[in-house]
Amino acid sequence: MTEHVQVQAQGLNVVEAVNVTQTQMDFTADAVVIGSGAGGAIAAYELAKSGKSVIVLEAGRYVPAERMTEMTAVSLGTMYADHGGQANSQGDITILQGACVGGSTVVNAALCFRTPDHYLRLWAEEFGLTNISTEVLTPYFETVERNIWITQNEAWESSPGAELIKQGMEAAGNPIGHAKRNVKDCALTGFCFAGCKTNRKQSMLVTYLPWAQAYGAEIYADTRVNEILSENGQATGVTAEVINPDTGEKVADMTVTAPIVVLAAGPIQSPILLMKSGLANSSGQVGKNFACHPSLSLTAEFDEEVNDTVGATHSVYMDEFVLPDENGVGGFILLNAIEQPVLAGASQNPGTGRPYVNLMERFANTIRLITLLHDKNSGEVTYENGMKSINYTVDDEDFESMKEGLKVNARILLAAGASKVYIPTTLSRVIESEADVDPVIDALQNERSRYPYTSFHPQGTLRMGADPATTVVNPMGETHDVRNLYVLDASILPTSIGYNPSETVYALASYISDQINAAHP
Numbered sequence: 001m002t003e004h005v006q007v008q009a010q011g012l013n014v015v016e017a018v019n020v021t022q023t024q025m026d027f028t029a030d031a032v033v034i035g036s037g038a039g040g041a042i043a044a045y046e047l048a049k050s051g052k053s054v055i056v057l058e059a060g061r062y063v064p065a066e067r068m069t070e071m072t073a074v075s076l077g078t079m080y081a082d083h084g085g086q087a088n089s090q091g092d093i094t095i096l097q098g099a100c101v102g103g104s105t106v107v108n109a110a111l112c113f114r115t116p117d118h119y120l121r122l123w124a125e126e127f128g129l130t131n132i133s134t135e136v137l138t139p140y141f142e143t144v145e146r147n148i149w150i151t152q153n154e155a156w157e158s159s160p161g162a163e164l165i166k167q168g169m170e171a172a173g174n175p176i177g178h179a180k181r182n183v184k185d186c187a188l189t190g191f192c193f194a195g196c197k198t199n200r201k202q203s204m205l206v207t208y209l210p211w212a213q214a215y216g217a218e219i220y221a222d223t224r225v226n227e228i229l230s231e232n233g234q235a236t237g238v239t240a241e242v243i244n245p246d247t248g249e250k251v252a253d254m255t256v257t258a259p260i261v262v263l264a265a266g267p268i269q270s271p272i273l274l275m276k277s278g279l280a281n282s283s284g285q286v287g288k289n290f291a292c293h294p295s296l297s298l299t300a301e302f303d304e305e306v307n308d309t310v311g312a313t314h315s316v317y318m319d320e321f322v323l324p325d326e327n328g329v330g331g332f333i334l335l336n337a338i339e340q341p342v343l344a345g346a347s348q349n350p351g352t353g354r355p356y357v358n359l360m361e362r363f364a365n366t367i368r369l370i371t372l373l374h375d376k377n378s379g380e381v382t383y384e385n386g387m388k389s390i391n392y393t394v395d396d397e398d399f400e401s402m403k404e405g406l407k408v409n410a411r412i413l414l415a416a417g418a419s420k421v422y423i424p425t426t427l428s429r430v431i432e433s434e435a436d437v438d439p440v441i442d443a444l445q446n447e448r449s450r451y452p453y454t455s456f457h458p459q460g461t462l463r464m465g466a467d468p469a470t471t472v473v474n475p476m477g478e479t480h481d482v483r484n485l486y487v488l489d490a491s492i493l494p495t496s497i498g499y500n501p502s503e504t505v506y507a508l509a510s511y512i513s514d515q516i517n518a519a520h521p
């Protein structure tokens with residue numbers, strides 16, 4: 001493995017639609033990278049550093065810190081896939097993904113976990129991924145942790161709500177996990193989801209992308225790849241369109257001819273691109289095995305004001321029950337989160353009309369604790385007649401796990417001193433004492449469109465493994481079917497991992513980049 005020496009960032013020089021004057025642009029490069037998020041940015045840096053000419057094509061806008069606003073409604077519109085409205089086909093799970101230079105890393109909450117050993121062992125046993133053992137990946141985790149400043153929160157970074165939740169976990173007898181995040185000198189505003197206006201979050205926008213550019217990588221924003229090209233079973237480049245994001249009008253067509261194609265458009269767009277290109281699907285698994293960690297957030301109301309508005313977005317977690325049971329079912333993790341009223345009001349469903357106003361008037365008295373479900377890979381992304389669908393519902397088994405999580409969550413909040421705990425459902429359920437927890441939550445049914453789930457972690461869809469009959473990408477990150485077509489984003493995770501996945505993507509992208517450099521010296 002190569003040692004990753006940091007180079008000084010030179011600032012980011014991105015070609016945007018407004019800078020493009022030609023209507024046709026044709027380039028050649030050693031490698032073309034599709035998407036500039038967690039996977040794409042790391043590939044761009046590692047490949048450029050090894051001396052390759054690299055072109056990065058990003059469908060989303062370039063939004064540097066000075067153009068960010070600390071307004072969730074604005075950032076949803078400008079920096080998220082489908083303006084923040086991406087959802088499953090049933091419409092009850094909002095599936096959030098960043099769509100901007102730097103991808104989801106620009107709008108994420110920066111909470112980081114190494115891939116659990118449990119999964120690295122399972123992937124070796126069930127998917128033949130003996131090459132990504134804990135021993136092999138540990139130096140990659142260490143490097144990326146050093147490079148993007150993944151460190152445990154300092155005590156002073158905790159929020160008032162997190163402190164109450166810690167007390168609740170202690171009183172309820174649950175272990176307390178202390179967050180690690182990739183944020184340097186956090187300003188503690190809690191606006192992570194709108195992008196970090198002061199560039200303290202060490203997202204790809206301010207780390208790997210400028211470093212890649214310092215080694216010569218070129219970055220095009222507003223540029224959507226439409227097709228991956230191949231000849232004789234070997235990738236040869238891509239075609240793309242430059243679209244003005246304000247008018248929706250096409251500005252230019254683009255081709256990039258390159259012997260190495262790196263696909264890192266994320267777990268929804270990467271399989272769609274393979275489907276559009278008619279590539280790499282001899283297994284029939286492209287788009288299948290979708291998981292997304294659906295989450296529900298309980299809102300706790302206290303008699304006194306808590307003012308949970310200053311602090312790290314995430315400070316504490318509880319992972320005692322994160323792994324599936326002996327039958328492979330379920331699991332959940334609990335995460336505190338500072339949320340601004342716009343997001344909290346939208347996702348936590350405190351009713352409408354007077355009930356909504358009542359709760360929002362007492363917003364200063366409330367805190368939130370998220371239950372994030374460790375779901376099965378049961379969904380599928382499809383693309384037909386120019387339309388994408390994310391066919392995925394929380395099944396009955398996973399719903400029972402969610403209920404277990406909500407119970408633990410509610411008990412922690414009550415133990416923290418909450419007088420009321422609100423369950424986000426159209427039935428407006430409220431828990432007011434320990435005695436309510438089981439009866440109220442046991443009564444919840446897995447009814448369609450009843451719960452406003454949010455997903456921050458789409459995964460799967462191009463899973464990695466040794467068997468070309470059941471997986472899309474081989475253990476080195478190359479598609480089984482097309483030589484020199486590599487995938488290194490959250491699509492390749494063979495199973496849902498239960499924990500927030502960014503560090504897993506960072507480490508796997510670094511590992512696969514080394515494999516690409518070894519195969520193409």
Ligand SMILES: Cc1cc2nc3c(=O)[nH]c(=O)nc-3n(C[C@H](O)[C@H](O)[C@H](O)COP(=O)(O)OP(=O)(O)OC[C@H]3O[C@@H](n4cnc5c(N)ncnc54)[C@H](O)[C@@H]3O)c2cc1C
Nearest residue numbers: 035037038039059103104108109110111225489490500502
């Ligand atoms: C609001 C939010 C909060 C999150 N919080 C956390 C957290 O605290 N901790 C954690 O571990 N994870 C978190 N995540 C998830 C984490 O950021 C992602 O798992 C990770 O970034 C996935 O990396 P990726 O490379 O697969 O995709 P992304 O980082 O999403 O990058 C994919 C990029 O590809 C671009 N693209 C798509 N299609 C095309 C195309 N056709 N042509 C060109 N470009 C294209 C997209 O615009 C996007 O910029 C969060 C995500 C969100 C949205």
